[in-house]
Each structure stands twice: as structure tokens, then as C-alpha cells.
Amino acid sequence: MRTAKFWVGTVLAGALALGYGCGSNAENPTPQEATQQGPDAGTDGGVVLTLTDAQIARVLQVANEGEVMLGQYAAPIATNPDVRAFNEQMVTEHTAVKQRLDALLATEGIVPEDTALSLQLQAEIQQLMQVLQGPNAPTGAALDLALISAQLNAHARTAFVGDSLLTPQVANTALAQELTTERQAVQMHIDKATDLQSGLVMPPATP
Template sequence: MKMINISISALSVFLALTSTAAFSQSTAPNDAQIAGIVVAANMVDIDAGKMATGRAQGKDVKQFAQQMVTDHTGVNKQASALVQKLKLTPQESATSKNLKDAGKANEDRLKSLKGKDFDKAYVDNEVTYHQAVIDALDKTLIPSANNAELKDLLVKVRPAFVAHLEHAKQIQLSLQ
């Protein structure tokens, strides 16, 4: 039963992020929507990381969670500074709302888990989440960004998401 919940959570996050692909089939997200998606995606990972720093059992999982809080807070600070500079207000979209909803559902599931079950569920979700973020960056967000500085920020932070994915995969293997 727990495995099904974990899979549903990971699937929800993946679908929320990959729903940005739907924009490209109708209307590409504008820069304000992209900013809203970036902020929402980072907040989801910050919130999950904060929970994991307090609930995770494994030292490596706790350290990873703290790194997610630190790194994603940094990305949001960079994004906030840029949107202020550009006089751009992050705009809610179906994607940013779905991200928030999926993040809340994931947190609710994680709250019911303890110990190694929590660690595994958190890390499994982080693997799926970061892969979905990278896919959304590559397929929709970077290509759709009209402002050069916004596009540059997305390109600049992409390697951190790749590093997070690889780190999460390493931890995931150790939890098998």
C-alpha cells in the first residue's frame, strides 16, 4: 500500500511539471507564468526538504534535505531579484497550481511515514521531482522564456537540478 502511495505522489509531481508541455501545444507560458512556475517548483522542494530535515532517519538523507532547502531558497532569491528588476509579477498558472497541490499531497503522504520508510519515500520523490523539473526546463520553460535574463537564469540553475538528481539517485541506491 505504501508503495502505491509513493508512486501516486511521484506521478502527481511528474504530471504537474510535465503539464508545462501542454502550454507548448496551445500557448507557450509567458515570462510571468514561468516565474510563477519557478517559484512554485522551488517552494515545493523547500517545504519537503524542511520536513525531511526534521523527520529523516539517515544522516545522508538529512544532509540532502538541508541542501535542497539551501539551494532552492537560493534559486528563489535569484528569481525574486530578477523579477523585481524586470518589474514582473509571478503569475499563477495551471502548472504552478498543480505543483502546489502535488507538493501538499506529497507532504501529507510523508507525514504518515517514519524512519526508513520516510527516507525512501522522500528520496524516491526527489528523484522523480528533479527529473521532471529538468524535463520541464528543457522542453518548455527555457524555450518559452522571452526575456534573455530570465532565460539565462533558467539555464544557469539547470546544472544544480542535474546535480540534485544525481545525488538523489545515489542516496536512492543506498536505501535499496
């Protein structure tokens, strides 16, 4: 159990550090740093990250692609059947969402555009994958815990970005509805992943 707890802490803390505490550098600025350096910096001392519908669309694409990537990696190696099933579900559902989103964008004439934010989200997933595939990656029950924690982190990050940046700024009506639909699905995935994680950290006591 000590090993399992260590790994859930490592994955979640490391992922949050990737999202919120990356060191500043000119080649890979965080979204906040890029905004401060660009024309969208706030005039009241705060930072405003302004996104167009095309940029919002790319963030949604990246979020779905990342969750599919995690699922494709995790499902074949998970030893817990519930963790395996959850990751298989993520591959199926987020692939379908990505296809639906792409069709909507084509209909609406929206061409996705990368920003510092979408690139940062891609980098976070890639670094999570490096942790999961690295030489010190866990095995057995600890691996299952790391896999579900990675999915939980990815979904929580998507929810945070959606609530704080995407929903307040989306202009296209159809894209706004798609964003709402995806946010509801993400919340269901968060709830399910949280339950699975809790069960792995503190399994039910046997009589």
C-alpha cells in the same frame, strides 16, 4: 527490504500519477486539459501550452518553494545522516535560488503570474506531503527512502517541465540565463538523490 521497495514504488508511482494521470474535473484541470479548453489549444490535433515570461517565472518560484518545503519537513525526521544532509542542502540552496530569482524579477520588471501549470505543481507537492505525513507513512529506513524519493520526484518533475515547456518559450535574456543556471543545479541534485536512493534500496554488501 520489501517494505523499502514498496515505499519507493508508492511514492514515485503516486507522484507520477499526480503529475500525468490526474482525473479530469472542471475545478482542477490538468495543465493539458486547461490548454485544450482555452485559446491556446493546438490546431494540428496536438496541445501547445503557451507560457509568458511572467508565467514561467511563477513556475520557477513554485518549483523552488516545493523543494524547500520538502527539505524543511524531511531534514528533522530523516534517520539516515546522508538523507538529512541532502534535505538540509535543498533548504539552503533552493532558498538562495528563490531569493536570487525574486531579485532578478524585480530588476526586470517581471510580475509572476499563476497558471494551471503552476497550480498543478503546487498541488503535487501538497499531495506528496500528505502522503509523507499520513497515518500510513513509513518509519526508519523506509521513511528515509520515501523522503529521498519525494525529493527525486520533485526535481525530476522540475527538470521535465523546464526542458519541455520553459526553456523553449522563455524570451527575457536574464530569465533565460537564470533558467539555465537553475536547470544545471537541478540536474546535480537529481544525480545526488539518485545515488542516495540507490544506496538505500540496495545498500553495499558487508564483507
